[in-house]
Amino acid sequence: xxSRQTITWSDYCLAAVLALRAAPSILDGRxxxxxxxxxxxxxxxxxxxxxxxxVLAVEAAKATSLSSxxxxxxSLSGGDKLxxxxxxxxTALLALEKQRGxxxxxxxxxxxxxxxxxxxxxxxxxxxxTQQTLDQAWSDFTSCKGLYEAGSHSGLQSVDSLAKxxxxxxxxxxxxxxxxxxxxxxxxxxxxxxxxxxxxxxxLNKFPASGxxxxxxxxxxxxxxxxxIKHFRDHFASHLNSWENAFNASNTATRLKLEKSxxxxxxDQTRDGKGGKDAAHKNKKLSCQKLQANLEDAACDRIAHRxxxxxxxxxxxxxxxxxxxxxxxxxxxxxxxxxxxxxxRGLGRIKCVLNAYSKYEDGESLTQSIxxxxxxxxxxxxxQIELPDQKPGAMPANNTGCLSQNSAEKPGTQAFSQxxxxxxxxxxxxVHWDNVxxxxxxxxxxxxxxxxxxxx
Numbered sequence: 129x130x131s132r133q134t135i136t137w138s139d140y141c142l143a144a145v146l147a148l149r150a151a152p153s154i155l156d157g158r159x160x161x162x163x164x165x166x167x168x169x170x171x172x173x174x175x176x177x178x179x180x181x182x183v184l185a186v187e188a189a190k191a192t193s194l195s196s197x198x199x200x201x202x203s204l205s206g207g208d209k210l211x212x213x214x215x216x217x218x219t220a221l222l223a224l225e226k227q228r229g230x231x232x233x234x235x236x237x238x239x240x241x242x243x244x245x246x247x248x249x250x251x252x253x254x255x256x257x258t259q260q261t262l263d264q265a266w267s268d269f270t271s272c273k274g275l276y277e278a279g280s281h282s283g284l285q286s287v288d289s290l291a292k293x294x295x296x297x298x299x300x301x302x303x304x305x306x307x308x309x310x311x312x313x314x315x316x317x318x319x320x321x322x323x324x325x326x327x328x329x330x331x332l333n334k335f336p337a338s339g340x341x342x343x344x345x346x347x348x349x350x351x352x353x354x355x356x357i358k359h360f361r362d363h364f365a366s367h368l369n370s371w372e373n374a375f376n377a378s379n380t381a382t383r384l385k386l387e388k389s390x391x392x393x394x395x396d397q398t399r400d401g402k403g404g405k406d407a408a409h410k411n412k413k414l415s416c417q418k419l420q421a422n423l424e425d426a427a428c429d430r431i432a433h434r435x436x437x438x439x440x441x442x443x444x445x446x447x448x449x450x451x452x453x454x455x456x457x458x459x460x461x462x463x464x465x466x467x468x469x470x471x472x473r474g475l476g477r478i479k480c481v482l483n484a485y486s487k488y489e490d491g492e493s494l495t496q497s498i499x500x501x502x503x504x505x506x507x508x509x510x511x512q513i514e515l516p517d518q519k520p521g522a523m524p525a526n527n528t529g530c531l532s533q534n535s536a537e538k539p540g541t542q543a544f545s546q547x548x549x550x551x552x553x554x555x556x557x558x559v560h561w562d563n564v565x566x567x568x569x570x571x572x573x574x575x576x577x578x579x580x581x582x583x584x
Contacts, residue, residue, distance in 0.1 A: 270524050
């Protein structure tokens with residue numbers, strides 16, 4: 129018979145097992161404390177097993193020797209080493225041959241049978257948790273691909289190409305500005321010439337003073353009409369020639385100015401960017417601004433790529449290590465699964481012996497029942513770990529090479545300007561850089577630094 133103290137401890141362990149089993153939410157969650165809670169399950173179950181073993185050991189002390197069936201049942205393990213607590217129970221049970229069939233043994237067997245049943249359930253629950261933990265680790269690993277998609281950054285491969293197009297455009301813009309300035313310089317010269325020629329003409333384009341045409345001059349009276357006409361002809365002939373020359377020169381200067389004005393500004397002769405070389409320069413400048421905006425937007429996309437890439441690489445490497453590396457999720461799950469299967473086999477052996485004692489009829493039938501325990505195999509499919517990485521096409525693409533791309537500088541910063549614009553115009557063409565630098569250093573990308581820091 130058992131002592132009161134021993135019965136109290138055993139009942140306590142069984143009560144604790146039943147209390148934990150009444151809380152199914154423990155297995156439903158996915159928090160990191162699952163493993164700890166499940167270990168608590170098994171610890172309490174093993175507590176019950178050890179106490180039960182101590183009870184049986186007291187009973188076994190009355191037996192003269194261990195049964196030879198112990199060695200026979202060892203073969204069931206297939207080389208697996210059972211936990212000490214399970215071996216203690218099994219050994220103690222096999223030593224109870226002389227007490228078989230007694231009421232005390234039947235009561236003991238019944239109580240231990242309950243404990244072993246609960247322990248089997250807990251091992252199954254831990255097996256489920258092992259699979260859940262492995263699946264969660266795999267889910268964490270595969271979720272990294274959502275942080276970075278190589279095709280989602282359209283500007284990544286176009287930055288260099290856009291930079292070349294932008295440089296060529298700015299050179300053309302500078303040339304168009306030089307042509308406009310040359311046109312305006314010539315227009316200024318022609319305007320000055322027109323004013324001068326007009327003033328010269330205006331000086332000659334006046335009627336003579338009153339009495340200038342009088343045939344008497346200085347109280348001199350011409351004797352003949354011929355003499356008067358000759359005087360009029362000789363005096364005004366040179367003035368007419370000068371007037372005609374001044375008139376023609378003024379008209380020519382006005383015409384040349386008009387032609388140059390139209391060449392510079394178009395038909396309306398107004399500097400409004402709607403005609404002539406002024407419009408050509410304005411359109412080229414707008415075209416270059418659009419190219420620069422595309423270039424800087426592509427650089428913004430490159431920054432987004434870099435940010436996403438870094439996040440992806442950190443996630444990929446960390447979760448790859450957590451799942452695959454030695455001692456991590458995959459290896460741990462396989463080891464745990466093997467231990468759980470071994471423990472489940474041991475519990476099955478113990479239940480088989482318990483059932484043999486509970487169905488005791490005579491010594492020969494007991495011997496046959498325990499011999500039949502050699503044929504009992506646990507349902508191993510329940511403990512077969514499904515390795516998610518072994519499924520066809522399960523492994524995600526490894527895009528960690530994205531970090532090899534060019535560095536990503538932010539548009540509007542000095543670093544970006546040094547990288548993209550310092551060599552925009554050749555060093556022997558400083559005038560071209562002077563013509564475009566103010567516009568170039570005005571950041572137009574969607575992610576420009578604020579305030580702008582661009583200098584070169």
